[in-house]
Amino acid sequence: MGRSPCCDENGLKKGPWTTEEDQLLVDYIDKHGHGSWRALPKLAGLNRCGKSCRLRWTNYLRPDIKRGKFSEEEENTILHLHSILGNKWSAIATHLSGRTDNEIKNFWNTHLKKKLIQMGYDPMTHRPRTDLFASLPNIIALANLLQHHPLEDHAVRLQVEAAQLAKIQYLQFLFQSSNNYNPMPPTTSSNTTQYYNNNNTLGDLGAFNFTDFVKENSASAPSLNLSNLESQSLFSNENNSGSQLLHNPDHNTQQVPFNFQTNLNNNDISDDINCHKFNFDHENNSPSSPLNNTNILPSPHSSSHLLPLTEISISNNQGDSSSNSTNNGADQGASSYWPELFFEEHFMHDIS
DNA sequence: AACCAAGTCAACCGCTTACTA
C-alpha cells in the first residue's frame, strides 16, 4: 500500500489557520460539499493540502460541532466508554454528538487521565493500580503525615498497609519474573494452580502450588485461607463477578473489565454496554473500577444520554490499525488475571 | 514586569484500511 503524498511538497502552507482560510473553506463546502479532499484546496483557492483541510473542517469548522467545556454527563460518558473501548476516540466520539475524536482525546489526556491517576487508578485498565511506583505518592504522603501527626492510629494503620503493599508487590514481582507470567485461566480441578508462559507451557516454576502458598501466608493474612477463597469464588468458574474471565479454548477472547462481556456474534451491543452491571459488586465486596464507588459512571439505567452503540466492534483487534502503538484499555485489563484478584480490597484489608 | 513551568489544544505525522482501476 502506498502512502498518500504528504503536503510538504509544493510549499503548501502548514500551521494555524487564518480566519480568511477558514472562510474560504467554509464557503466552498457550503456551496459544493467537500467532494474529494485532495482536489478541494485548489478549487477553494487554498494553499493547503487536502488532509489539512479535512482536519480543519472535521475538527473545527463543521457546523454541528459543540465547543466549550465538557459537561459532567459528557465526562461520565467518556469514562464509561473508555473503560470499554480503550483509546478508540472516534468510536467514543460517535456517541457524543458534536464532539470530535480529537477534542475527546485531548480532554482525556489533559483531564480525565490525571483524574484517574490521582484517584490511584490505572487510566488504561480503570482498575486500582497495584504497582509499587504507582503507590509511591501515597507512601510519601503517608510519611509526611507521620511527620506531622506522629503515631496517630490512622497513620499507623496506613503505614502498616504501605509496608504490606510493598511486600506483596515484591511477591508479585517474584512470581512474574519467574514465570514470565501470562494470564491463562487457573485450573480449578485441584488446588494446584498452574501458570503459563507465553508459549502456553508451564513456566520455570512449573506448577505453582497455591495451597502451599496460602498455608504459608494465612497466618499474616486471615483472608488467605482456602475456604475464604472458595467462598469468594476466586477460583471458581462461577460468579467471577469482580473480573470476569472469558474462557475460550482458542485464547482469542479477552478479559473485559467491569463484568463486561459482549456477544461477539452480535453486531448491536448497545444493550450489553448500556444495561450492563457496572456498579459496585456488593455481594463480593469487590470494586472493579474507580467508577463503581464514586458514581462517576452513569448508572446503567441513567445512561439514556448515550447514543446507541451500534457501530462499536469489540472484536479481536489484532489487525486493527490502532493497535500498532498502544494497547487499548480492555486489552491491558486482560493482562493480569489473578494478581489483580489477589490484590482486591478485601485481601488488602485482611493482609494488613 | 519578566521569567519560567505547566497546562491546553489545534494541527501535524505516520500508519492502516478501504476502495478502485
Added chain:
DNA sequence: TTAGTAAGCGGTTGACTTGGT
C-alpha cells in the same frame, strides 16, 4: 492480483495561554 489513492485514525508536537514566583 497488484498497485495507487483517498480517507480515517491515534499518537505526538509545538504554539499559545495561564498561573506562580
